[in-house]
Amino acid sequence: MTTDQKHASTDRELTGSEILLRCLIEENVEFIFGYPGGAVLPIYDSLYYGSIKHILYRHEQGAIHAADGYARATGKPGVVIATSGPGATNLVTGIATAQMDSIPLVCITGNVPQQLIGTDAFQEADITGITMPITKHNYLVQDVRDLPRVVKEAFHIASTGRPGPVLIDIPKDVSNAKAPFSYPETVSIRGYQPTTNPHPLQIEKLHQAIAESKRPLILAGGGVVTSGSDQELIAFAERAQIPVTTTLMGLGGFPGTHPLWLGMPGMHGTVAANRALLECDLLIGIGARFDDRVTMGRIDKFATGAKIVHIDIDPAEIGKNVDTYIPIVGDVKRVLEVALQDLPVCQSETWLEKLEQLKQQYPLTYKQSDNTLKPQWVIQHLYETTGGDAIVTTDVGQHQMWVAQYFRFSRPRSLISSGGLGTMGFGFPAAIGAQLAYPDRTVISVTGDGGFQMTAQELAVVALANIPVKVAIINNQCLGMVRQWQEVFYQRRYSEVDLSGSPDFVKLAEAYGVKGMRARTQEEARQVWREALDHPGPVVIDFQVDPEENVYPMVAPGAGLDEMMLGDE
Ligand SMILES: Cc1ncc(C[n+]2csc(CCOP(=O)(O)OP(=O)(O)O)c2C)c(N)n1
Secondary structure (H helix, E strand, O other): OEEEOOOOEEEEEEEHHHHHHHHHHHOOOOEEEEOOOHHHHHHHHHHHHOOOEEEEOOOHHHHHHHHHHHHHHHOOOEEEEEOOOHHHHOOHHHHHHHHHOOOOEEEEEEEOOHHHOOOOOOOOOOHHHHHHHHOOEEEEOOOHHHHHHHHHHHHHHHHOOOOOEEEEEEEHHHHHOEEEEEOOOEEEOOOOOOOOOOOHHHHHHHHHHHHHOOOEEEEEOHHHHHOOOHHHHHHHHHHHOOOEEEOHHHOOOOOOOOOOEOOOOOOOOOHHHHHHHHHOOEEEEEOOOOOHHHHOOOHHHOOOOOEEEEEEOOHHHOOOOOOOOEEEEOOHHHHHHHHHOOOOOOOOHHHHHHHHHHHHHOOOOOOOOOOOOOHHHHHHHHHHHHOOOOEEEEOOOHHHHHHHHHOOOOOOOOEEOOOOOOOOOOHHHHHHHHHHHOOOOOEEEEEEHHHHHHHHHHHHHHHHHOOOOEEEEEEOOEOHHHHHHHHHHOOOOOOOOEOOOOOOHHHHHHHOOOEEEEEOOHHHHHHHHHHHHHOOOOEEEEEEOOOOOOOOOEEOOOOOOOOEEOOOO
16 A cells, blocks of 8 residues: 655644544544544544534434435535444444445444453454444554554545445554654555446447347436436436436436336336336446346346346446346446447337336326325325425335335435335434535435334434424334235234334424424325424424335235236225
8 A cells, every 4th residue: 555645744743533533624524423432532532622513413323324314415425433342333234234325434433442452341342343244444543653544545445436334443542642643645555446437348339239229228226326427327318218217226316207217116116117127128237236126136037138238336246146248347427428429329219108108007006095194195295395306315114115106306315215224213313414414405304103213312413403304204103014014925914013102203302302293184294294394493293194005016025027016006
């Protein structure tokens, strides 16, 4: 490793913790999301005098999901700090969540002094060992003089190539030790040189495949959002006349109102998107990893008649889940920019007509009811009343899928959801991080009555700092998605999914000093939602919805995309 030591520097010696904070300032860090403890006391002492805003969460899991929400909303790395032992292990779910969705985080943990490492000291945990498989990279800093280089590299690794979480573990003696400070201007890491420009021969092959195709399809994933290539994708699809389906992570990367959009594919995808995957003759995967919620793990029934093109910055993704006819390694934005030059037009009129008919014939639908509040209606109402101009975070479960289906995301970074790990408890703290990044935007945390109870303690944070997140609990009084699977695949043997003993969410909100409201009918829902949008501070709304409602369409686990259950709607 070589680094060029010349940027900011001091002649005076600083402590490790002071150096750390100077590094974070150099990286333009706005917020630190964290929780103190013994091993990070020197860092918190330096923070006391520092200029970076620290937000104190009520649980380290809340802090890391908030850092993640900030990162997803802005594209900049989120920074979280936790103490050694339990503080560090409380970050593990959040680190894995970020790793699965390629989110840039810099996670700083304290550790016991180096002479105690390996002695089972109080609050000692081998956090670099524990997180090795769930970080893009991690460091145990052994010498205070290494800190600037390590921090510089951590931010670089987290945010370049395929982004991901990087952990820096700092023993307490390193935080206390002194050294002169000098921040490197550049970073160069041997063996880490992400390929951003595509190989021209591969682009030629792509063009040829497009020219020959009659039934092309684009499968766009989170890589489109990460690389900020939504405009290039629109131009590519429109010019070549190729329909687009976007994965959960790709929603917003292509406008949900665009005539070429087919909806989300896979387990809860639309008929048009899944039929297109089954029948296409050319499938162009763009920043998508062909995971099992899209392919159903049934490669024998997935795009079997198609030549598959796979565009991704991470060469390890190519050929991992599907056989690839044309691999293109590069930054999605750069690849699309290059591919747009001399892009052929597909002879796809008949195909587009057929898909349009499928969209008309099989729209997303649900049974309306006068007696109960339908969760799908609530999501549609949130969409219509905000004109889609909101950042929406979700938790995991049925409400997540209804948001994906009924909120037409038209801007990248407007849906924030744990796609890969499917982490309950993610959505509410993530909304806090997004709202801190964009104080003037409407940020809605759509959550389940189950998931909300996993991180509801962060209501204290929104109350104290008056962070105006609107929490919409889709309260079906059960672990809805699990209940749905038990209904459909386990003959209604409902095992441990009843949440009817949950607290009164209105009173819970009020106990924290947050406005709480409840709606049981459409009329009440309209009224409380209007009030919520007008309210300048945080709000919790308990939308009491039909507990029997299921998410359709659905493809059973183990089935192929040709076996969609449409429900009785
Ligand atoms: C941390 C965690 N534990 C368990 C699960 C498994 N799981 C997936 S969806 C779900 C039910 C979620 O219920 P709720 O939050 O009420 O949302 P709903 O499905 O009712 O919309 C569960 C338990 C998970 N995804 N994450």
